[in-house]
Amino acid sequence: MAHITLVLPFALPLPEFAPDLVRALQAPALAALLSRTSSARRAPGADAAHALPHETWLARQLGLADDGPTPFAGAAMRGFGFEPGPGRWHIVTPAHIQIARSHLMMADARQVSLDDEDGRALFEAARVLCEETGHALRYGDAHTWFLRADDWTGFDTASPDTVANMDLTDFMPKGARAQAFRRLQNEVQMAWHAHPVNAAREARRLPVVNAFWVWGASVQGQPPSTKMTTYTYAVPGWLAALGQQRLASLDDLDGVLAQGGLLVAGNLGQAALAADWSDWLQGMQHLEDALFAPLLAALKDGRVRELRLVLSSREALADYTTSALAQRKFWRRPTLDSLI
Known part of the structure; x- marks a missing residue:
């Protein structure tokens, strides 16, 4: 069974807008993935002066x-x-x-x-x-x-x-x-x-x-040393060059679900940097339909053993891990409050 790490730059909205955006977002699959977890951690960015939190995280993760x-x-x-x-x-x-x-x-x-x-x-x-x-x-x-x-x-x-x-x-x-x-x-x-x-x-x-x-x-820059296959979707060219496979769309996730690896989905960047929260909501809705729902289904039917979600904003990084066993925690009500 596959282990997947999903990196979502700019998936954490700015705090002053987060409550309204969470109320407007219809993402039950994401709510289940963020609420029924085996571990959860949120921390401020390490070096906001020179890099965004997901960038420093990727540099470390890729060795x-x-x-x-x-x-x-x-x-x-x-x-x-x-x-x-x-x-x-x-x-x-x-x-x-x-x-x-x-x-x-x-x-x-x-x-x-x-x-x-x-x-x-x-x-x-x-x-x-x-x-x-x-x-x-x-x-x-x-x-x-x-x-x-x-x-x-x-x-x-x-x-x-x-x-x-x-x-x-x-x-x-x-x-x-x-x-x-x-x-x-x-x-x-x-x-x-x-x-x-x-x-x-x-x-x-x-x-x-x-x-x-x-x-x-x-x-003497070394190539990425991670043993995981790295996939990229809708990311800048420099970041796409760090991965082994570039996804033109999220319509076909069979390779990711079968092999596992690290997937960076960057389609929220332009809207978040422009504070265009209407487009941000549309981007999140696209991820809900094309990514979160299929990943949740794969967890429940055993095709994916563990899913790690890394979400970021300009100021913070949130790290969640869920699994098929964690998704059985029916007493935990699915909520998007983790985005606030």
Whole structure:
């Protein structure tokens, strides 16, 4: 029988909205999974300044011990078919930065929506500038590039989801080593300012790509060491690259149910980061129908022996384990109060 770990980034709503959202959510299968458990734990995030709770949890779970809070670069490179070799590699995320009333703010990368043709065109313009300053740049997908900068040490940059829609002042790299990053950032920004891709995007009223965000540094990054098969669904490209199998939809869970492993379902991210709770409810309802209900049925009929659910928000992480035996605790009334 399979053991499954299900990771649900942003499945915990913000506390001020949680009571109303729980009342509106119709998810009896999720309620049973969260209420009839053999263990339950909830804790604040370990490093809210640089990574979200589910990101640090995944780094530990995948055995990516390194010198930063989100050392995903080397492992993600391997997922895209590159061998990092020696050196300090960083993930590069093309970004849209806008001026708010009193600060700079970076939009959620999901809203930038770059296709491969535009991504490669912007990448080529940046690659020339990077190589002129002695930095190799590699292309993973339109939203995921990799930069080698061995001397960019002594500062940690936060993950894109950590900084999305936040005041960038709190997250900009500081110190002498960060000056090189800022110089390169400025040069790339100038090259992209009049780039045909951005001119076309502006004409279509799409966010222009006017900056890049560097993060996820690793040195001699090792591949994920977990023995579990890792599946991903609706996650950013860097995270999909860490898994063995990418699920285009949740319509066919037969492989997950038969083999078990770790499944990361990331379809709630855009709605949660935008505080669009109507879309968040729709996303949770989709998970209820396509994921929670089938998993509950598989537990009850013995196809799944144990299910671990890891839910997160910006501030907290909740960890629940249930099993076929735990689901027999009929005296525990199914409730979604755990989400509050």
